[in-house]
Amino acid sequence: MAALSLGIMLVCSFLFWSLIWKLGPIPSAAYPYVHRVWPYFATMQAMWASSTLPGGGSLIQGVINPKIILTGLGVGGLTFSLFSALGLPISLFYGILAGAMTWMPTAVPSFIGGMLGRYYFLKKFGREKWRAYAPILLAGYACGLGLVGMVSVAVTLIAKSISAVVF
Numbered sequence: 001m002a003a004l005s006l007g008i009m010l011v012c013s014f015l016f017w018s019l020i021w022k023l024g025p026i027p028s029a030a031y032p033y034v035h036r037v038w039p040y041f042a043t044m045q046a047m048w049a050s051s052t053l054p055g056g057g058s059l060i061q062g063v064i065n066p067k068i069i070l071t072g073l074g075v076g077g078l079t080f081s082l083f084s085a086l087g088l089p090i091s092l093f094y095g096i097l098a099g100a101m102t103w104m105p106t107a108v109p110s111f112i113g114g115m116l117g118r119y120y121f122l123k124k125f126g127r128e129k130w131r132a133y134a135p136i137l138l139a140g141y142a143c144g145l146g147l148v149g150m151v152s153v154a155v156t157l158i159a160k161s162i163s164a165v166v167f
């Protein structure tokens with residue numbers, strides 16, 4: 001059964017690979033994400049690769065700075081201690097840490113959803129019922145998001161691979 005699955009996967013992956021490459025060169029305007037993000041990834045990868053070469057260690061030494069690491073550890077420890085002393089939930093501390101590293105288009109809806117969950121849905125359904133429903137809603141949202149993404153990719157690939165036929 002595994003060999004059959006592997007065979008089907010290989011055939012389908014080469015089929016999609018050839019279809020995608022026939023749509024347009026990569027990177028190009030046909031693939032805007034790749035067009036914008038690949039130069040950034042290539043720069044970061046080149047910086048890390050060059051840091052392992054002779055004379056390139058200064059990059060790593062500049063990044064791994066004990067003073068900065070200890071300052072971050074101290075600020076994080078003080079914030080954690082302050083939250084504990086004030087009786088604030090520790091999840092707020094971790095939420096601030098996660099939110100500081102999240103892009104704004106993701107952080108704002110997450111914050112709004114968290115506020116709705118805490119101040120609206122918690123009162124509407126009750127604590128126990130809402131705590132049982134929230135993970136199921138998250139799983140459904142993630143599943144729906146994945147399905148919408150895959151349908152969007154499929155529709156885009158089909159639309160770009162069909163050429164207008166003049167009758």
